[in-house]
Amino acid sequence: MKIVVLAKPVPDPAAAAERLGSDNRLDRSAAPNVINGNDEYTLEAALQLVEAHGGEVTLVAMAPASGAETLRKGLAMGATRGLLVTDPALGGSDAWSTARVLAAALKEVEFDLVLAGFDTSDGVGGVVSAAVATLLKLPYLSSAAKIEPNPDAGTVRVRRISPTGFDVLETTMPALIVGTQLLGTPRYPSLKGIMAARSKEVAQRAVADLGLSTEGGGSAGDGAVGGSASRTTVTGKRTPPARAAAKVVRGAPADAAKEIVALLAERRLI
């Protein structure tokens, strides 16, 4: 099986230094970049699928040139290669521009499945992967807790989390699947994997290499991508108000449960 994992380099949330710069764009220098946490879960699922069915995993990302270094961790975990779209003109891309770039990049790669994380820790929009599926006319299966491909039949079955449990969805491949953390905890890169990652390729493409343009000003319908072609802009930012102190209920589970129920009832929430 050939699987693409969309893996976005994001500021390390552990550094607690995510912030917007004076231009209202993400300040990528504020914290070291890591692969988006949710994308590591789908990468783990992809690695398990190729371990079971054979095949290879390609990481695809749009990021500044330093993203190649960030992707190396994914290669050390076991991905086969990387494809990084990087171009100064892409700075400030919105979700729409990003989706167009990723869709164009995916035309360069053979795949049976594209896996994407639930959302990213910097943008937290969670819409890019749906837009990519739409642009490529791929079946879109979201909130996957389990992915079961049948390569011989060319189909894939997904357990999708629903408010009441799971939905079981099945579609033909190729398809785009959005994973959740229920797919399983990401592995640590093995040290042999780290050494082997040295010899793996991260191909780089600029906007022009993908047949895209950054000219066009963002009016509907044209093919332009990048910061200047984005249709949305961040116009301001403010810190959310501090929350009131939480009430922590302690005690034995049965007693604590009673107390919580009483509290909820008091507020007419149940």
Added chain:
Amino acid sequence: MAAVTGTATASTAGTGAYRLTEDQILLRDTLRELADEQIVPRAAEIDRSGEFPEDIRQLLARHDVLALPFPEAYGGVGADLLTQCIAIEQIARACVTSSLILSVQGLGSLPLLLSGTEEQQARLIPDLASGKRLIAFALTEPEAGSDAAAARTRAVRDGDDYVIDGGKRFITNGSVADIVTVFAVTDPEAKTSRRLSCFAVEVPTPGFSVVRLEHKLGIRGSPTAELSFDRMRVPAANRIGEEGDGWKLAMGTFDRSRPGIAAQAVGIAQGALDAAVAYAKDRKQFGQRIGDFQMIQAMLADMDARTEAARQLTYKACVEVEAGGPQAARWASIAKLVAGDAAMAVTTDAVQVFGGYGYTDDFPVERMMRDAKITQLYEGTQQIQRLVIARALLGKPAARIEGNEGNEGTES
């Protein structure tokens, strides 16, 4: 040497300057995370129980950590000395006992890597690289510590075997190892540098026994064994190097293993500093964080400076030892001397930052302080390191009495 041909350090040829490569940074960050998540939660219990942490050994094997010192051809990672030391540092930051599993796997294997035949390496190394077998290094004897050349353990050739009689003391992992690298006298009449030979003893084997384990101040989960050899037969095929090469092999081993002890010391110091900084941010006295007091700030700043200085010296020593040359032993000893003293000072200060709480086992710093002490003792005491450094400055004493020639001994 095959084991060192892996990762190229981004050293600037000729100048000895270095920067960590992307691989080394990724390896460091990966091991820091692994250690924080999987080893830190075990460290206090390992210390308290004094039991060898078999689970950590398996964890390190599973993640190829124990494969680091070995050539790729035999299932290893083929990491250079600096990369190995970065790994030791990250594990020691969490738990020194755990870092010793990697250190000693490297130490015990060095004679085999330096002088083992292709047949010996192909036969013995794959199981060491996979972590299936552990190896120990046995040079020190009750009466031959710093004066290692005074070893009395005898090996006598008998047909295709050697018969070894005697014993060793202070042998790290001696009771859990599957192979013990034993140094024994093959020619008592020869000059010091030609008396010893080196053997890979595969255990269990008749005549080999573990007499006792030491009760120690620190590294309590790392078994330190006294070994006894009673007419123990070892095939001549397991002699490493030629007869009489033992001394040269032991000294060549220390040039490469001492930076590892320095790295361990740096790791302990960093662990203690991290704990002290976290405590200084959290602990309130007189209505403010103790980190707001200048006396605490000055201690933390000094601890950081000492730790970083020791780290940079250790990394530099790795590059110099890897490059070889006449200064290798000096660099190895300087790094161990400075880093060992830094670890002792920084961990002692960390206990001070914690105040009375630091003296209890509710916090990790008292364990780190106990663990730090060993880095001033083993693989050559700090006094022996000074002797090596002084010799590099002044040359060998002209009128050295026979029997002490080249003495750079150790307790391992």
